[in-house]
Amino acid sequence: MHEHDPHDHDHDHHHDNRYSDMQARVRALETVLTEKGLIEPAAIDAIVETYETKVGPRNGARVVAKAWSDPEFADWLRQDATAAIASLGFTGRQGEHMRAVFNTPEMHNLVVCTLCSCYPWAVLGLPPVWYKAPAYRSRAVIDPRGVLTEFGVRLPQGTKIRVWDSTAELRYLVVPMRPEGTEGMDESRLADLVTRDSMIGTGLALSPEQAR
Amino acid sequence: MSACEARSLLVQSPGLPRSAEGDPVFPEPWAAEAFAMTVHLHEKGLFSWGEWAEALSAEVHRPGRAEDGSDYFDCWVEALTGLLVRKDIADAEAILGLQKSWQRAAEATPHGRPVELANDPLSRRF
Numbered sequence: 221m222h223e224h225d226p227h228d229h230d231h232d233h234h235h236d237n238r239y240s241d242m243q244a245r246v247r248a249l250e251t252v253l254t255e256k257g258l259i260e261p262a263a264i265d266a267i268v269e270t271y272e273t274k275v276g277p278r279n280g281a282r283v284v285a286k287a288w289s290d291p292e293f294a295d296w297l298r299q300d301a302t303a304a305i306a307s308l309g310f311t312g313r314q315g316e317h318m319r320a321v322f323n324t325p326e327m328h329n330l331v332v333c334t335l336c337s338c339y340p341w342a343v344l345g346l347p348p349v350w351y352k353a354p355a356y357r358s359r360a361v362i363d364p365r366g367v368l369t370e371f372g373v374r375l376p377q378g379t380k381i382r383v384w385d386s387t388a389e390l391r392y393l394v395v396p397m398r399p400e401g402t403e404g405m406d407e408s409r410l411a412d413l414v415t416r417d418s419m420i421g422t423g424l425a426l427s428p429e430q431a432r
Numbered sequence: 433m434s435a436c437e438a439r440s441l442l443v444q445s446p447g448l449p450r451s452a453e454g455d456p457v458f459p460e461p462w463a464a465e466a467f468a469m470t471v472h473l474h475e476k477g478l479f480s481w482g483e484w485a486e487a488l489s490a491e492v493h494r495p496g497r498a499e500d501g502s503d504y505f506d507c508w509v510e511a512l513t514g515l516l517v518r519k520d521i522a523d524a525e526a527i528l529g530l531q532k533s534w535q536r537a538a539e540a541t542p543h544g545r546p547v548e549l550a551n552d553p554l555s556r557r558f
Contacts, residue, residue: 237538237547241531242509244538246462248530249469249512251549252522259472267468268461387543 279310280393281414284425285407287320288398298322301393321384322395323421328375330368330421331384331392332360361385371422394418396425463505470512479515487511 239247253259283305287294296304301320321329360367364381368374375381384392396418402410405428413431417423458464474481491497491507491514516522530549537552549555 237541237543239535239538239547240462241535242506243460243462244531244534245509245513245527246466246469247534247549248527249509249516249522250465251530251534252516252527253469253473256521258476258478258521259469263472264465264468267471268464 279305279308280416280419281411282407283308283310283320283393284395284414284419285410287395288402288410289407294322294395297395305393317390318393319384319390320393320395321382323397325376325397326379328368328379328381328421329384329392329394330360330364330381331386331394332357368422371417373422373424394421396423399425399427401428459502459505463508466505466509466512470508478519478521484511484515487515 250259250261250264254261283297286308287297293304296307297320301318304320305318321331323329356367361383364383365375368381386392396414398410399413402413413426413428415423415426418425458467470484473479474484488508488511491511492504494507497503497507513522513524513527517524517527533549533552533555534547536554537549538547540553541547541551
């Protein structure tokens with residue numbers, strides 16, 4: 221595997237979008253059934269939405285919990301997220317590179333883009349329906365603070381927001397800040413505080429009270 | 433449809449991968465979409481859940497399937513395709529043609545743009 225410098229990737233993505241046979245088949249069935257008036261895409265989205273926060277591998281939460289508890293792992297994750305995440309047994313199906321971006325009091329990170337197929341399923345599980353909406357992507361770039369407010373996230377004025385646009389080659393995992401009052405919690409309890417949204421940057425990690 | 437109804441149908445899907453809490457685990461979004469379409473078509477009365485379970489079970493037990501169940505949703509999609517063809521709702525060849533068209537469309541779609549069928553360079557449908 222070659223090294224990948226995240227600052228160096230070009231923005232010329234001719235082959236970002238690839239549909240696997242099954243992914244394409246599902247789209248084909250949707251097309252046929254929609255044309256025949258047998259399904260409405262909105263109804264399908266509504267059913268998918270019922271599950272989006274409940275399903276999928278929550279591997280990312282374990283990665284974050286380990287980074288909170290193990291400074292050496294956190295360093296490794298910062299230096300080479302692909303290898304650090306793979307060490308826990310989580311790899312993307314297409315072998316994409318991962319980069320972990322750490323929230324700090326000064327900097328909040330927000331990830332956009334799965335209009336095509338740029339979403340780290342292996343780590344984050346199922347993407348939320350809103351994440352695929354064209355509005356989210358464009359607004360997150362233009363007015364990230366406004367988008368965060370809609371998600372109920374209010375950051376201190378002094379906190380800057382950095383927006384990361386994932387690509388087919390490089391996907392991002394936001395490492396939220398460890399909540400207060402979690403000293404002495406083990407990794408499995410910590411992982412329960414790490415929401416899917418907090419790993420995209422549209423949420424914060426839960427406090428122990430919120431998780432209860 | 434409520435989450436409870438969807439869940440009770442899921443319980444009757446043989447071999448569905450589940451989390452410790454009993455929720456279904458979808459490996460990728462298309463799997464959730466295939467699941468949602470199936471539930472929706474069942475609700476519209478296109479097939480009974482018994483019929484569906486039988487079709488799915490036949491696919492899951494076909495020789496050559498992964499023993500660890502990792503291709504469970506591949507089976508799901510094949511079962512749904514087969515059921516739609518048998519019921520004359522869709523034509524097998526047309527589905528395959530569309531599948532290839534979506535793949536060409538995806539390849540031809542630049543990063544950050546939604547993949548649309550009209551992006552297929554060979555598309556004569558539109």
